Amino acid sequence: MILVEKERYLVFLNDVNKDKPNEFHNINMKECPFCNRDKLTDIIDESGPFILLKNKYPTIKDTCQLVIIETYDCNTNMGEYSEEYMLDLMKFGIKHWLRIEKSEEYKSVIFYKNHGPRSGGSLKHPHMQIVGLDDIDYKERIKEAYFQGIEIHKTDNCLVNLSQTPFNGFTEFNIIIKDDLSAITELSGSLRKIVHYLLNNYFVKCDSFNIYFYHLDERIICKVMPRFTSSPLLLGYGIRQISSIEKEIADKVKALYFS
Incomplete structure (x- = not known):
């Protein structure tokens, strides 16, 4: 018999989540907790508009969840x-993310x-958000192919491309720099x-996106993806898709922002 190692799952804490404010589901929410800075607690660091603090609603078991508030203003991006x-x-x-990673308190950050x-x-x-994972190494799930694609912009220190073998599918931009803070x-x-392209010039209306950072092989990699309703083929079968107009997307971004 072949023994297959059981995959580790994060445990979502429903009892914590029920009290968590949600602006997208509760249209009657009167106050943004990040706007009312006088009531913030467990602040770790602060620099002008930026605040690093412990997440008041840590909904994932066996993790350390931190939040970075980016602005004073709700209505910007x-x-x-x-x-x-x-x-x-x-x-x-990035300073705080790499600092926590370097502490080796967590299996990955x-x-x-x-x-x-x-x-x-x-x-x-x-x-x-910065999350220290006690028992999961995110790097074990990552393949180099996810960061390869159509070149949009390249210098000695930075590569921007559109993934041709995306992690989840469709449009995924990769920004790759050397592990050098300069x-x-x-x-x-x-x-x-x-980000500006996705919210203003993408080929369909887009109001949501995700950004993910990776620290791999002496590189810092940033993956940016627009978000829509997830593909049923991805959810049910793990079948990824790519767009038929990838080259056109890459050419437009290059012409608008990197020419």
Whole structure:
């Protein structure tokens, strides 16, 4: 008999989630908890508009969940930030993500962002999340092929491409830099452009996206994907799809933002 190692699953804590505010499901929610800064607790670090704090509603078992509040303003998004503001945010977030990873307190540390009603997030106020995973190494699930694709922009320190073998399917942009904090400027500028493209110039109306960061093989990689209703083929069969107009998408992004 062949013994197959049991896959590890994260455990979602429903008793914590029932009290969690959700702007997308509760249209009568009167107050954004991230706007009312005087009531914030468990703050770890603060720099101007940026705050790193413990997640008040840690809904995942065996993790350490942190939140980065990005702005004072609910009604903005990453595509509208100035170049300087975006760079400061990336420096703040990546610094803390890598610091926690380096501490070796967790098996792995993930850094990601939800934006919009189809992203899996619960609040409109711009924020990111850092999560230390006690028992799961996210890197074991990642293949190099997920970050290869049609080149959009390339310098000595930064590569932007459109994945031809995406992790989940359809449109996934990759921004890849050397594991050198001096390259964050290029990552920051490229990420701001990709987000702006998705929310303003994508070939269909898009109001939601996810951003995922990976620290692999002396590189920092950022994957950006628009979010819509998930494909039933992906959910039921694990069958991924790619768009028939990938080249056109890549060419448009290059012409609008990197020419």
